Amino acid sequence: MSVRDNIKAIEEKLPQGVSLVAVSKFHGPERILEAYSAGLRIFAESRPQEFAAKVPQLPADIEWHFIGHLQTNKLKLVLPYAKLIQSVDSFHLLEAIDSWAVANGRVVDVLLELHLGAEETKQGFSEEEIIRIVSETSSFPEMFPGIRIRGLMGMATNTDDMTVVEKDFERIEALFNRIRAFGLEGFDQLSIGMSADWPVAVRHGATMVRIGTDIFGPREY
């Protein structure tokens, strides 16, 4: 199937109001343009160098998201071009993004990444850490003037067992709803679901799904 057909097949099943984020990592500009001409406008990358090299080659009305682990010495490659950093996974990174934003007169939208799933290597905050950050920033907005926390991101356990995936998404959905009750301004995005599990994520309140393989096929490593 072509990229266009793949997108159509996903869009037919995706409920209104859930954003489709096309994960274009490891795919070149031509493939990205195929998805663009099929109507997609939100794309996500996970490696700073690759991200910075691609952005100038592609249409300016693309909304770029960053979804990979971000080291603070790579911020300059990413923050000027990204509309949303989905993968904030440490307090240190929050502080560094805030400093960059203040120095550049910007406010950066971010999602906090919850460590979901069994994999030990996976990045992310614990639930307690996320609650603490959100409580502190709502009590003391002057703590991070350069950051707006827009919601949560998570990756489910990498398994074919959908009952495990379901439990992971239940957990992040519950945390998301708990935090929404704090009334934090702009906290309205839940980014869960990838090619293998996005229909499950949609049932658990996803407001955006991040899909690579189901759009572009296997990555061109």
Ligand SMILES: *Cc1c(COP(=O)(O)O)cnc(C)c1O
């Ligand atoms: C690569 C990646 C995706 C997309 O994965 P697919 O299985 O190709 O859909 C989604 N989210 C993150 C954080 C990724 O790194």
